[in-house]
Structure formats: structure tokens, C-alpha cells
Amino acid sequence: MAEHILPKRIYYTxxxxxxxxxxxxxxxAYFDLGPLNTIVALxxxxxxxxxxxxxxxxxxxxxxxxxxVVLGSVFWLGILLALTMSDYLSRGWVxxx
Amino acid sequence: MLPEAVHEYSxxxxxxxxxxxxxxxxxxxGMWVFLVTEVLFFGGLFATYLVYRNWYPEAFTAAxxxxxxxxxxxxxxxxxxxxxxMALAVHAAQTGSRRLLMMFLxxxxxxxxxxxxxxxxxxxxxxxxxxxxxxxxxxxxxQFQHAQLFFSLYFVMTGLHAIHMIIGLGIMSVMLxxxxxxxxxxxxxxxxxxxxxxxxxxxxxxxxxxxLLYLIGRHVHG
Numbered sequence: 001m002a003e004h005i006l007p008k009r010i011y012y013t014x015x016x017x018x019x020x021x022x023x024x025x026x027x028x029a030y031f032d033l034g035p036l037n038t039i040v041a042l043x044x045x046x047x048x049x050x051x052x053x054x055x056x057x058x059x060x061x062x063x064x065x066x067x068x069v070v071l072g073s074v075f076w077l078g079i080l081l082a083l084t085m086s087d088y089l090s091r092g093w094v095x096x097x
Numbered sequence: 098m099l100p101e102a103v104h105e106y107s108x109x110x111x112x113x114x115x116x117x118x119x120x121x122x123x124x125x126x127g128m129w130v131f132l133v134t135e136v137l138f139f140g141g142l143f144a145t146y147l148v149y150r151n152w153y154p155e156a157f158t159a160a161x162x163x164x165x166x167x168x169x170x171x172x173x174x175x176x177x178x179x180x181x182x183m184a185l186a187v188h189a190a191q192t193g194s195r196r197l198l199m200m201f202l203x204x205x206x207x208x209x210x211x212x213x214x215x216x217x218x219x220x221x222x223x224x225x226x227x228x229x230x231x232x233x234x235x236x237x238x239x240q241f242q243h244a245q246l247f248f249s250l251y252f253v254m255t256g257l258h259a260i261h262m263i264i265g266l267g268i269m270s271v272m273l274x275x276x277x278x279x280x281x282x283x284x285x286x287x288x289x290x291x292x293x294x295x296x297x298x299x300x301x302x303x304x305x306x307x308x309l310l311y312l313i314g315r316h317v318h319g
Contacts, residue, residue: 005191015181022173022307026166029312037316041308049301056184056297058290063122066129073133077140084144088151 004061014055021048099195100279109285121287128291132298139302142254146309149246156243158314160236163228164251168219169311172212173303179208180300187293193283195276202273205296209266216259223248251310258306261299268292 025044033040054060059070114120150157186201227235229252230245237244272292275281281289 005188008185008188011181011184011188014184015177018177018180019174022170022177025308025312026170026173029308029315032316038308038313041312042305045305045308048304052180052297052301052304056180057294062125065122066125069126069129069133073129073136076133077136080137080140081144081147085147085151088148 004058006055006058006061010055014051017051018048099277109282117284121290124287124291125294128294132294135298139254139257142250142257143305143309146250146254149243149250150309150313153240153243153246156240157247158317159240160244160247160251160314161310161312162314162317163223163226164311165219165222166311166315168215169307172215173307175208175212175215176300176303179205179212180297182208183293183296187286187290190276190281190286190289191283195279195281198276198281198289199273202269202276206266206269206273209262209269213259213262216255220252254306255310258299258302261302265292265296265299268295 021044025041028040028044029037031037053070059066110117110120114123182201182204186198186205189195189197189201223229224232227233228248230249234241234245234248269292272281272289275288
């Protein structure tokens, strides 16, 4: 089978980065960064999710069709969140009568 | 002694596929299409969380401070470690080391059980502290209603995540049996790989749940 067997070294490296990022998320939560607290936490979470998808789930080495499906899930999740929030966040912006 | 590996042509390559590569592509793609539905399933809950968090930030902060941070953090480490052992199980399957494959599957399942054990302890603690919505819920009067919203979302999201973990343990039990009985060979690793995709996905859900549920109130002092 013409498949790509990743060396174990990559898995250990990704694991190390995940552990470090978890530690970082946990520690940074105790500093008051104002509204940035949530943004930093989510940015780290997105980064962690991305390396899990790319390396643990082998998407980096998958076909373009798989890439399209994976990016499609992110795109539709974006539509879900963006359209929902465009309603809830904008309520009260325009006074009704 | 392990039983002999099953070298059955029909098992390794189903007749509708041209070659093993095409079969693997189909299996991977099918699993990812399922995972897309899962992303949107959990996405709806995250959207609900986002709306209420924006409406009632004080209540969510106050309620989040009641979470057991040590438990959530430990569970995050437990899950990412189980993701590593899952990835190593896939590697062992690809390189044909059945003993390592079985060992890593067992470790992955054991870590899954540790996660569920800690989660059960948290649920027990929240029950004792009257933080279960509707069941004699107690919270400071000003935030009473909205804190219940936070705890409702907390129980639904972590509960559904835990159900996914339990299903994952079931899948891994089957994989362990298939590894033991010789169904999995270096030529036929698809079941291990796509089960791994599921396990990693459940890990990713937790990667987002952890900061959003456990950490959002920590920077507020007093």
C-alpha cells in the first residue's frame, strides 16, 4: 500500500506541543487580560485542534478531497456561528419605533 | 500465543474497490463526512453557549468559578495523552507490531476510563454542592437563574462528550478484539485509522470545552 507512515518522532513532538499549550491555557487564565482572556484561550484551542487534525489525524498527508471535507466543516461551522451572532449581537442597535 | 493473522483477500480488499489505496480513501472520507456532522452537532451547542455567555457574562463567570479546575486540567492532560497512544496504536498497526498495537489500544482505553472516572467524581461533587439545575439548585440570588443556564449547558455539553467517550471505548474494544484475532494486518489498518479519527475528534471537542467551561472566571479576583 502506497501510504505514508509517519515517524513516531512527529507524534511525540505534537504531544509535547499539546502539553505545553494546555499548561499555557491554564496559567494564562489567571492573568487579567480583559476581553483578551477568552480570545487567547480560544486562539490556543484552535491551534491545538489544528495540529491534532493535521498530524494525529493525518490530514496533512491526505488527499485534496479529504482536505475539502475538513475545511468544509470549518466553513459551515463559521456560517452557523457568524449568522447566529449577527442576529444576537446586533439586537438593540436599531431602536424599533 | 496470539492467533495467526488472517490473510483473507476479501477482508483486506473489498471487491468494489480497485486497490487498497482507493479503499482507504473511501474509508477516510466516509469517516470525515461523519465527523463534519459531529462538528455541526457540537457547533450548535457552542453557538448556544456563545449567545448566553454574551447575554449573561457575570453569571457565566461566577458559575465557571465553581468548576473544579484541577479536574478539568488533569482530564485535558489525560485526553491528549490518550490521543498520543491512539496515534502510536495506528503506527503499530501500520508497522505490523500486533503486541504494541494491542498494548496501545489498552492504554488508550484505560486513559479513557480515567477521564470518565474523574468526570463522574466532578458530577458527584456538583450534585453534593447543589449545582445541578432543577435539583435543589443553589446559587447566589443575583445570578440564580442565569447560573442555571451555565450549568445546564455544562451538563449537556460534557454529558454528550462523555457519551462520545463511552462509544469510543466500545469501538476500541472491537478494535482490540480485531487486533487480537488477526483481522488487522499491515495491509489492512483502515479500522484502526478511522477509529483513531473518531477518538482524536472527541479529544478536540474537549480542547474547546476545557477553557470555555473551566477557565473563563479565573482572572477575576476576590
